[in-house]
Amino acid sequence: MTYRYLPMTEEDRREMLSVLGIDSVDELFEDIPEGIRFKGRLAVPEPLSEPALTKHMGRMAQKNASFDHYASFLGAGAYEHYVPSVVNHVISRSEFYTAYTPYQPEISQGELQAIFEFQTMICELTGMDVANSSMYDGPTALAEAAGVASAVSGKNKILVSKAVHPEARQILAVQAKGLGLEVIEIPCREGVTDLDRLKETADSDTAGVIIQSPNFYGNIEDLSQIEPIAHQHKGIFIVSANPVSLGLLTPPGDFGADIVVGDAQPFGIQAQFGGPHCGFFAVTRKLMRKVPGRIVGQTVDEEGIRGFVLTLQAREQHIRREKATSNICSNQALNALAAAVHMTALGKGGLQKLARLNFSKAHYAKEQLIQLPGVEPLFDQPFFNEFAVKLSKPIHEVNRALLQKRMIGGYDLGRDDERLKGATLIAVTEMRTKEDIDELVAGLGEIL
Numbered sequence: 001m002t003y004r005y006l007p008m009t010e011e012d013r014r015e016m017l018s019v020l021g022i023d024s025v026d027e028l029f030e031d032i033p034e035g036i037r038f039k040g041r042l043a044v045p046e047p048l049s050e051p052a053l054t055k056h057m058g059r060m061a062q063k064n065a066s067f068d069h070y071a072s073f074l075g076a077g078a079y080e081h082y083v084p085s086v087v088n089h090v091i092s093r094s095e096f097y098t099a100y101t102p103y104q105p106e107i108s109q110g111e112l113q114a115i116f117e118f119q120t121m122i123c124e125l126t127g128m129d130v131a132n133s134s135m136y137d138g139p140t141a142l143a144e145a146a147g148v149a150s151a152v153s154g155k156n157k158i159l160v161s162k163a164v165h166p167e168a169r170q171i172l173a174v175q176a177k178g179l180g181l182e183v184i185e186i187p188c189r190e191g192v193t194d195l196d197r198l199k200e201t202a203d204s205d206t207a208g209v210i211i212q213s214p215n216f217y218g219n220i221e222d223l224s225q226i227e228p229i230a231h232q233h234k235g236i237f238i239v240s241a242n243p244v245s246l247g248l249l250t251p252p253g254d255f256g257a258d259i260v261v262g263d264a265q266p267f268g269i270q271a272q273f274g275g276p277h278c279g280f281f282a283v284t285r286k287l288m289r290k291v292p293g294r295i296v297g298q299t300v301d302e303e304g305i306r307g308f309v310l311t312l313q314a315r316e317q318h319i320r321r322e323k324a325t326s327n328i329c330s331n332q333a334l335n336a337l338a339a340a341v342h343m344t345a346l347g348k349g350g351l352q353k354l355a356r357l358n359f360s361k362a363h364y365a366k367e368q369l370i371q372l373p374g375v376e377p378l379f380d381q382p383f384f385n386e387f388a389v390k391l392s393k394p395i396h397e398v399n400r401a402l403l404q405k406r407m408i409g410g411y412d413l414g415r416d417d418e419r420l421k422g423a424t425l426i427a428v429t430e431m432r433t434k435e436d437i438d439e440l441v442a443g444l445g446e447i448l
Helices: 010-020 025-029 050-061 085-091 109-126 138-153 166-179 195-201 223-231 243-247 285-290 333-369 395-404 434-447
Strands: 157-161 182-186 206-212 236-240 259-263 279-283 295-300 306-311 375-377 386-391 423-427
Touching: 010 025, 085 333, 109 243, 109 279, 109 295, 109 306, 109 333, 138 157, 138 166, 138 206, 138 236, 138 259, 138 279, 138 285, 157 166, 157 195, 166 182, 182 195, 195 223, 206 223, 223 236, 243 333, 279 285, 333 386, 333 423, 333 434, 395 423, 395 434
Parallel strands: 157 182, 157 206, 206 236, 236 259
Antiparallel strands: 259 279, 295 306, 375 386, 386 423
Protein backbone atom coordinates (compact mmCIF):
# COMPACT_ATOMS: atom_id res chain seq x y z
CA MET A 1 0.00 0.00 0.00
CA THR A 2 1.41 3.40 -0.97
CA TYR A 3 -0.27 5.44 1.79
CA ARG A 4 -1.12 4.63 5.37
CA TYR A 5 -4.27 6.76 5.42
CA LEU A 6 -6.81 6.66 2.56
CA PRO A 7 -9.66 9.20 2.69
CA MET A 8 -11.82 6.90 0.57
CA THR A 9 -11.73 3.93 -1.78
CA GLU A 10 -13.20 3.92 -5.29
CA GLU A 11 -16.08 1.89 -3.91
CA ASP A 12 -16.74 4.62 -1.32
CA ARG A 13 -16.68 7.23 -4.08
CA ARG A 14 -19.19 5.34 -6.26
CA GLU A 15 -21.50 4.80 -3.30
CA MET A 16 -21.51 8.49 -2.37
CA LEU A 17 -22.16 9.56 -5.97
CA SER A 18 -25.03 7.08 -6.16
CA VAL A 19 -26.63 8.43 -2.96
CA LEU A 20 -26.33 11.98 -4.34
CA GLY A 21 -27.85 10.90 -7.66
CA ILE A 22 -24.95 12.14 -9.82
CA ASP A 23 -22.45 10.46 -12.12
CA SER A 24 -19.22 12.34 -11.35
CA VAL A 25 -17.55 14.66 -8.86
CA ASP A 26 -17.50 17.37 -11.53
CA GLU A 27 -21.27 17.67 -11.27
CA LEU A 28 -20.82 18.98 -7.72
CA PHE A 29 -19.30 22.13 -9.18
CA GLU A 30 -21.88 22.87 -11.90
CA ASP A 31 -23.02 26.04 -10.11
CA ILE A 32 -19.54 27.59 -10.48
CA PRO A 33 -19.34 29.48 -13.82
CA GLU A 34 -16.88 28.03 -16.30
CA GLY A 35 -15.18 31.38 -16.73
CA ILE A 36 -13.84 31.50 -13.19
CA ARG A 37 -12.83 27.86 -12.84
CA PHE A 38 -9.12 27.10 -12.63
CA LYS A 39 -8.17 24.95 -15.62
CA GLY A 40 -4.43 24.44 -15.16
CA ARG A 41 -2.37 22.39 -12.74
CA LEU A 42 -1.43 23.71 -9.33
CA ALA A 43 2.27 24.51 -8.96
CA VAL A 44 2.85 21.87 -6.31
CA PRO A 45 5.19 18.86 -6.45
CA GLU A 46 3.90 15.49 -7.54
CA PRO A 47 2.73 13.20 -4.71
CA LEU A 48 5.28 10.95 -3.02
CA SER A 49 4.98 7.54 -1.48
CA GLU A 50 5.01 7.49 2.31
CA PRO A 51 8.63 6.22 2.61
CA ALA A 52 9.85 8.84 0.12
CA LEU A 53 7.86 11.59 1.85
CA THR A 54 9.24 10.58 5.26
CA LYS A 55 12.81 10.77 3.95
CA HIS A 56 12.14 14.10 2.25
CA MET A 57 10.71 15.67 5.41
CA GLY A 58 13.56 14.21 7.47
CA ARG A 59 16.15 15.82 5.17
CA MET A 60 14.36 19.16 5.45
CA ALA A 61 14.22 18.87 9.25
CA GLN A 62 17.97 18.27 9.39
CA LYS A 63 18.52 21.77 8.00
CA ASN A 64 17.19 23.23 11.26
CA ALA A 65 19.68 24.24 13.93
CA SER A 66 17.89 22.38 16.73
CA PHE A 67 18.54 22.53 20.45
CA ASP A 68 19.51 18.87 20.30
CA HIS A 69 22.70 19.66 18.39
CA TYR A 70 23.36 23.35 19.03
CA ALA A 71 23.94 25.39 22.19
CA SER A 72 21.38 28.19 22.06
CA PHE A 73 21.85 31.71 23.40
CA LEU A 74 18.70 32.98 21.69
CA GLY A 75 15.78 34.12 23.83
CA ALA A 76 13.77 37.30 23.19
CA GLY A 77 10.47 35.69 24.17
CA ALA A 78 10.96 31.95 23.56
CA TYR A 79 13.45 30.13 25.76
CA GLU A 80 15.11 26.74 26.01
CA HIS A 81 14.42 25.40 29.48
CA TYR A 82 14.63 21.87 30.80
CA VAL A 83 11.29 20.05 30.57
CA PRO A 84 11.05 17.22 33.13
CA SER A 85 9.98 13.90 31.59
CA VAL A 86 6.91 13.80 33.85
CA VAL A 87 5.44 16.73 31.89
CA ASN A 88 5.11 14.81 28.63
CA HIS A 89 3.96 11.68 30.46
CA VAL A 90 1.02 13.58 31.96
CA ILE A 91 0.00 15.73 28.99
CA SER A 92 0.18 12.69 26.69
CA ARG A 93 -2.64 10.97 28.55
CA SER A 94 -5.63 10.81 26.22
CA GLU A 95 -8.08 12.24 28.75
CA PHE A 96 -6.04 15.46 28.71
CA TYR A 97 -4.84 15.86 25.13
CA THR A 98 -8.26 15.06 23.65
CA ALA A 99 -10.22 17.19 26.13
CA TYR A 100 -12.23 20.16 24.93
CA THR A 101 -14.02 22.87 26.91
CA PRO A 102 -15.11 21.29 30.22
CA TYR A 103 -18.70 22.52 30.08
CA GLN A 104 -19.96 19.39 31.86
CA PRO A 105 -18.19 19.44 35.23
CA GLU A 106 -19.54 16.04 36.24
CA ILE A 107 -17.33 14.39 33.59
CA SER A 108 -14.49 16.94 33.51
CA GLN A 109 -13.18 17.03 37.08
CA GLY A 110 -9.62 16.08 36.10
CA GLU A 111 -9.36 18.81 33.49
CA LEU A 112 -11.00 21.38 35.75
CA GLN A 113 -8.75 20.56 38.70
CA ALA A 114 -5.65 20.81 36.50
CA ILE A 115 -6.71 24.31 35.40
CA PHE A 116 -7.56 25.28 38.99
CA GLU A 117 -4.08 24.24 40.15
CA PHE A 118 -2.51 26.27 37.31
CA GLN A 119 -4.51 29.33 38.39
CA THR A 120 -3.48 28.85 42.02
CA MET A 121 0.23 28.59 41.21
CA ILE A 122 0.10 31.67 38.96
CA CYS A 123 -1.46 33.63 41.82
CA GLU A 124 1.29 32.50 44.19
CA LEU A 125 3.98 33.43 41.67
CA THR A 126 2.62 36.86 40.80
CA GLY A 127 1.34 37.87 44.23
CA MET A 128 -2.16 38.43 42.84
CA ASP A 129 -5.59 37.35 44.07
CA VAL A 130 -7.17 35.76 40.98
CA ALA A 131 -5.85 34.20 37.75
CA ASN A 132 -7.76 32.93 34.75
CA SER A 133 -7.44 29.53 33.12
CA SER A 134 -4.83 30.85 30.62
CA MET A 135 -4.63 32.94 27.46
CA TYR A 136 -3.28 32.17 24.00
CA ASP A 137 0.16 33.63 24.81
CA GLY A 138 1.88 36.46 26.67
CA PRO A 139 1.44 39.20 24.02
CA THR A 140 -2.31 38.61 23.62
CA ALA A 141 -2.67 38.58 27.42
CA LEU A 142 -0.96 41.98 27.50
CA ALA A 143 -3.30 43.37 24.84
CA GLU A 144 -6.30 42.02 26.75
CA ALA A 145 -5.03 43.76 29.89
CA ALA A 146 -5.17 47.09 28.06
CA GLY A 147 -8.81 46.38 27.18
CA VAL A 148 -9.62 45.62 30.81
CA ALA A 149 -7.90 48.84 31.93
CA SER A 150 -10.05 50.86 29.54
CA ALA A 151 -13.26 49.08 30.53
CA VAL A 152 -12.62 49.57 34.24
CA SER A 153 -11.46 53.19 34.10
CA GLY A 154 -13.75 54.43 31.35
CA LYS A 155 -10.70 56.02 29.67
CA ASN A 156 -8.98 55.13 26.42
CA LYS A 157 -5.33 56.22 26.71
CA ILE A 158 -2.79 53.42 27.25
CA LEU A 159 0.85 54.18 28.07
CA VAL A 160 3.23 51.37 27.15
CA SER A 161 6.97 51.33 27.67
CA LYS A 162 9.17 50.84 24.61
CA ALA A 163 11.05 48.33 26.75
CA VAL A 164 8.03 45.99 26.31
CA HIS A 165 8.65 43.25 23.73
CA PRO A 166 8.22 44.81 20.26
CA GLU A 167 5.95 42.00 19.06
CA ALA A 168 3.71 42.45 22.11
CA ARG A 169 3.49 46.15 21.30
CA GLN A 170 2.47 45.27 17.75
CA ILE A 171 -0.31 43.00 19.03
CA LEU A 172 -1.42 45.77 21.37
CA ALA A 173 -1.52 48.30 18.52
CA VAL A 174 -3.67 46.02 16.36
CA GLN A 175 -6.15 45.24 19.14
CA ALA A 176 -6.26 48.89 20.22
CA LYS A 177 -7.68 49.90 16.84
CA GLY A 178 -10.71 47.69 17.33
CA LEU A 179 -11.22 48.86 20.91
CA GLY A 180 -10.76 52.54 20.11
CA LEU A 181 -7.73 52.88 22.38
CA GLU A 182 -5.00 55.49 22.00
CA VAL A 183 -1.61 53.85 22.59
CA ILE A 184 1.33 56.09 23.51
CA GLU A 185 4.79 54.55 23.69
CA ILE A 186 7.10 55.80 26.44
CA PRO A 187 10.78 55.86 25.41
CA CYS A 188 13.62 54.15 27.21
CA ARG A 189 16.63 55.67 28.88
CA GLU A 190 19.68 53.50 29.49
CA GLY A 191 17.73 50.29 28.88
CA VAL A 192 14.74 50.93 31.15
CA THR A 193 11.57 53.00 30.98
CA ASP A 194 12.14 56.77 31.09
CA LEU A 195 10.32 57.62 34.32
CA ASP A 196 10.46 61.37 33.72
CA ARG A 197 8.74 60.98 30.35
CA LEU A 198 6.22 58.56 31.87
CA LYS A 199 5.39 61.06 34.61
CA GLU A 200 4.98 63.87 32.04
CA THR A 201 2.69 61.78 29.80
CA ALA A 202 0.44 60.25 32.47
CA ASP A 203 -2.68 62.33 33.01
CA SER A 204 -6.36 62.10 33.92
CA ASP A 205 -7.13 60.42 30.57
CA THR A 206 -4.71 57.53 31.22
CA ALA A 207 -6.50 54.18 31.51
CA GLY A 208 -3.42 52.09 32.16
CA VAL A 209 0.37 51.92 32.24
CA ILE A 210 2.07 48.81 30.83
CA ILE A 211 5.56 47.81 31.94
CA GLN A 212 7.58 44.65 31.30
CA SER A 213 10.01 43.52 33.98
CA PRO A 214 12.46 41.99 33.30
CA ASN A 215 11.99 44.01 30.13
CA PHE A 216 12.75 43.11 26.53
CA TYR A 217 16.43 43.94 27.07
CA GLY A 218 16.54 41.72 30.16
CA ASN A 219 16.76 44.67 32.54
CA ILE A 220 14.74 44.87 35.76
CA GLU A 221 12.40 47.87 35.98
CA ASP A 222 11.94 49.83 39.22
CA LEU A 223 8.26 48.96 39.80
CA SER A 224 8.22 50.79 43.12
CA GLN A 225 8.83 54.08 41.25
CA ILE A 226 6.38 53.31 38.45
CA GLU A 227 3.40 52.28 40.62
CA PRO A 228 2.62 55.76 42.01
CA ILE A 229 2.83 57.25 38.51
CA ALA A 230 0.36 54.66 37.20
CA HIS A 231 -2.06 55.19 40.07
CA GLN A 232 -1.71 58.97 40.40
CA HIS A 233 -4.65 59.55 38.04
CA LYS A 234 -6.47 56.32 39.01
CA GLY A 235 -5.09 54.33 36.10
CA ILE A 236 -4.50 50.55 36.04
CA PHE A 237 -0.93 49.34 36.64
CA ILE A 238 -0.15 46.42 34.29
CA VAL A 239 3.07 44.39 34.57
CA SER A 240 4.30 41.75 32.13
CA ALA A 241 6.70 39.31 33.81
CA ASN A 242 8.89 36.32 33.01
CA PRO A 243 7.50 33.67 35.41
CA VAL A 244 10.92 32.09 36.03
CA SER A 245 12.23 35.43 37.31
CA LEU A 246 9.50 35.43 39.97
CA GLY A 247 11.32 32.61 41.73
CA LEU A 248 13.94 35.23 42.63
CA LEU A 249 12.39 38.69 42.27
CA THR A 250 9.70 40.31 44.41
CA PRO A 251 6.35 39.60 42.67
CA PRO A 252 4.59 42.52 40.91
CA GLY A 253 1.61 42.15 43.24
CA ASP A 254 3.80 43.32 46.12
CA PHE A 255 4.48 46.52 44.17
CA GLY A 256 0.78 47.30 43.78
CA ALA A 257 0.23 45.92 40.28
CA ASP A 258 -3.44 45.64 39.30
CA ILE A 259 -2.88 43.16 36.47
CA VAL A 260 0.06 40.82 35.92
CA VAL A 261 0.42 39.02 32.59
CA GLY A 262 3.11 36.96 30.94
CA ASP A 263 3.94 33.81 29.03
CA ALA A 264 4.15 30.43 30.77
CA GLN A 265 6.31 29.01 27.96
CA PRO A 266 9.36 28.64 30.25
CA PHE A 267 7.40 26.09 32.30
CA GLY A 268 7.09 22.74 30.53
CA ILE A 269 6.51 24.13 27.03
CA GLN A 270 9.16 23.63 24.35
CA ALA A 271 10.21 26.64 22.26
CA GLN A 272 8.90 24.68 19.21
CA PHE A 273 9.56 27.36 16.57
CA GLY A 274 7.68 30.06 18.45
CA GLY A 275 4.42 28.46 19.50
CA PRO A 276 1.95 27.51 20.68
CA HIS A 277 2.55 29.16 24.04
CA CYS A 278 0.37 29.78 27.09
CA GLY A 279 -0.37 33.22 28.48
CA PHE A 280 -1.30 33.90 32.09
CA PHE A 281 -3.52 36.71 33.38
CA ALA A 282 -3.75 37.56 37.08
CA VAL A 283 -5.58 40.41 38.80
CA THR A 284 -6.55 41.88 42.14
CA ARG A 285 -9.85 40.80 43.63
CA LYS A 286 -11.61 44.04 42.63
CA LEU A 287 -10.96 43.28 38.94
CA MET A 288 -12.07 39.65 39.15
CA ARG A 289 -15.29 40.16 37.20
CA LYS A 290 -13.48 41.92 34.36
CA VAL A 291 -11.04 39.10 33.62
CA PRO A 292 -11.17 37.89 29.98
CA GLY A 293 -11.61 34.22 29.18
CA ARG A 294 -12.71 31.90 31.96
CA ILE A 295 -11.97 31.05 35.57
CA VAL A 296 -12.28 27.64 37.19
CA GLY A 297 -13.72 27.81 40.70
CA GLN A 298 -13.69 25.38 43.61
CA THR A 299 -16.89 24.31 45.33
CA VAL A 300 -18.48 21.34 47.08
CA ASP A 301 -21.32 19.13 45.87
CA GLU A 302 -24.47 18.32 47.85
CA GLU A 303 -22.54 15.62 49.71
CA GLY A 304 -19.79 18.05 50.71
CA ILE A 305 -17.21 16.60 48.32
CA ARG A 306 -14.72 19.02 46.77
CA GLY A 307 -15.42 19.78 43.13
CA PHE A 308 -14.54 22.23 40.33
CA VAL A 309 -16.66 24.20 37.85
CA LEU A 310 -16.29 26.90 35.23
CA THR A 311 -17.31 30.25 36.64
CA LEU A 312 -17.17 33.96 35.79
CA GLN A 313 -17.02 33.48 32.03
CA ALA A 314 -17.12 37.10 30.94
CA ARG A 315 -17.41 36.58 27.18
CA GLU A 316 -20.21 37.27 24.76
CA GLN A 317 -21.17 33.60 24.44
CA HIS A 318 -22.25 33.53 28.08
CA ILE A 319 -23.42 37.06 28.87
CA ARG A 320 -24.94 39.98 26.99
CA ARG A 321 -22.62 41.10 24.20
CA GLU A 322 -22.37 44.69 25.45
CA LYS A 323 -21.24 43.46 28.87
CA ALA A 324 -18.57 41.09 27.52
CA THR A 325 -15.01 42.01 28.45
CA SER A 326 -13.36 40.10 25.62
CA ASN A 327 -13.89 37.96 22.55
CA ILE A 328 -11.41 35.41 23.90
CA CYS A 329 -13.42 32.20 23.76
CA SER A 330 -10.96 29.49 24.75
CA ASN A 331 -7.79 28.81 26.71
CA GLN A 332 -4.55 26.88 26.33
CA ALA A 333 -5.60 24.05 28.64
CA LEU A 334 -3.01 21.50 27.49
CA ASN A 335 -0.10 23.94 27.72
CA ALA A 336 -1.43 25.27 31.03
CA LEU A 337 -1.41 21.67 32.27
CA ALA A 338 2.21 21.31 31.12
CA ALA A 339 3.11 24.47 33.04
CA ALA A 340 1.27 23.27 36.15
CA VAL A 341 2.99 19.87 36.05
CA HIS A 342 6.39 21.53 35.62
CA MET A 343 5.81 23.93 38.54
CA THR A 344 4.58 21.05 40.68
CA ALA A 345 7.65 18.99 39.83
CA LEU A 346 9.92 21.90 40.75
CA GLY A 347 8.17 22.92 43.95
CA LYS A 348 8.90 26.28 45.60
CA GLY A 349 12.50 25.39 46.42
CA GLY A 350 13.12 24.06 42.92
CA LEU A 351 11.72 27.20 41.31
CA GLN A 352 14.00 29.38 43.43
CA LYS A 353 16.98 27.24 42.44
CA LEU A 354 15.97 27.43 38.76
CA ALA A 355 15.77 31.24 38.96
CA ARG A 356 19.16 31.47 40.67
CA LEU A 357 20.76 29.26 38.02
CA ASN A 358 19.41 31.47 35.23
CA PHE A 359 20.55 34.60 37.06
CA SER A 360 24.06 33.42 37.97
CA LYS A 361 24.85 31.82 34.60
CA ALA A 362 23.74 34.92 32.69
CA HIS A 363 25.89 37.14 34.91
CA TYR A 364 28.90 34.85 34.47
CA ALA A 365 28.41 34.98 30.69
CA LYS A 366 28.26 38.77 30.63
CA GLU A 367 31.33 39.12 32.85
CA GLN A 368 33.33 36.89 30.49
CA LEU A 369 32.05 38.40 27.24
CA ILE A 370 32.70 42.06 28.06
CA GLN A 371 36.37 41.25 28.62
CA LEU A 372 36.71 40.46 24.90
CA PRO A 373 37.98 43.13 22.51
CA GLY A 374 35.06 44.16 20.30
CA VAL A 375 32.39 43.47 22.96
CA GLU A 376 30.87 46.29 25.00
CA PRO A 377 27.97 46.18 27.47
CA LEU A 378 25.02 48.10 26.06
CA PHE A 379 23.44 48.90 29.43
CA ASP A 380 24.52 49.07 33.06
CA GLN A 381 21.34 47.87 34.75
CA PRO A 382 20.34 44.97 37.02
CA PHE A 383 19.20 42.08 34.80
CA PHE A 384 17.86 38.55 35.10
CA ASN A 385 18.87 36.02 32.43
CA GLU A 386 19.20 38.20 29.32
CA PHE A 387 21.56 41.06 28.58
CA ALA A 388 22.52 43.20 25.58
CA VAL A 389 26.04 43.76 24.27
CA LYS A 390 27.37 45.71 21.31
CA LEU A 391 29.71 43.89 18.91
CA SER A 392 32.32 45.29 16.55
CA LYS A 393 30.99 43.24 13.62
CA PRO A 394 27.46 43.01 12.11
CA ILE A 395 25.25 40.69 14.13
CA HIS A 396 24.10 38.63 11.14
CA GLU A 397 27.74 37.88 10.26
CA VAL A 398 28.56 36.92 13.83
CA ASN A 399 25.51 34.66 14.13
CA ARG A 400 26.31 32.95 10.84
CA ALA A 401 29.85 32.27 12.05
CA LEU A 402 28.54 30.98 15.39
CA LEU A 403 26.29 28.51 13.57
CA GLN A 404 29.41 27.03 11.99
CA LYS A 405 30.60 26.41 15.53
CA ARG A 406 27.25 24.76 16.41
CA MET A 407 26.03 27.67 18.49
CA ILE A 408 22.84 29.72 18.06
CA GLY A 409 23.69 33.38 18.70
CA GLY A 410 21.63 36.12 20.28
CA TYR A 411 18.78 38.24 18.94
CA ASP A 412 19.73 41.11 16.61
CA LEU A 413 18.30 44.19 18.33
CA GLY A 414 18.84 46.23 15.17
CA ARG A 415 15.86 44.42 13.63
CA ASP A 416 13.52 46.45 15.84
CA ASP A 417 15.46 49.65 16.45
CA GLU A 418 17.97 51.22 14.04
CA ARG A 419 19.68 52.91 16.98
CA LEU A 420 20.58 49.48 18.34
CA LYS A 421 22.27 48.29 15.17
CA GLY A 422 25.26 46.16 16.10
CA ALA A 423 23.74 45.10 19.43
CA THR A 424 22.67 41.57 20.32
CA LEU A 425 20.48 40.20 23.10
CA ILE A 426 22.03 37.14 24.77
CA ALA A 427 19.87 34.72 26.77
CA VAL A 428 21.37 32.23 29.21
CA THR A 429 19.12 29.65 30.86
CA GLU A 430 19.85 26.75 33.19
CA MET A 431 20.43 24.60 30.08
CA ARG A 432 23.74 26.30 29.34
CA THR A 433 26.73 24.76 31.08
CA LYS A 434 29.91 26.59 31.98
CA GLU A 435 31.53 24.80 29.06
CA ASP A 436 28.83 26.13 26.69
CA ILE A 437 29.39 29.69 27.91
CA ASP A 438 33.17 29.39 27.70
CA GLU A 439 32.83 28.07 24.14
CA LEU A 440 30.67 31.08 23.24
CA VAL A 441 33.30 33.42 24.67
CA ALA A 442 36.10 31.62 22.80
CA GLY A 443 34.07 31.51 19.59
CA LEU A 444 33.24 35.23 19.70
CA GLY A 445 36.86 35.97 20.48
CA GLU A 446 37.90 34.25 17.22
CA ILE A 447 35.10 35.82 15.16
CA LEU A 448 35.70 39.38 16.36
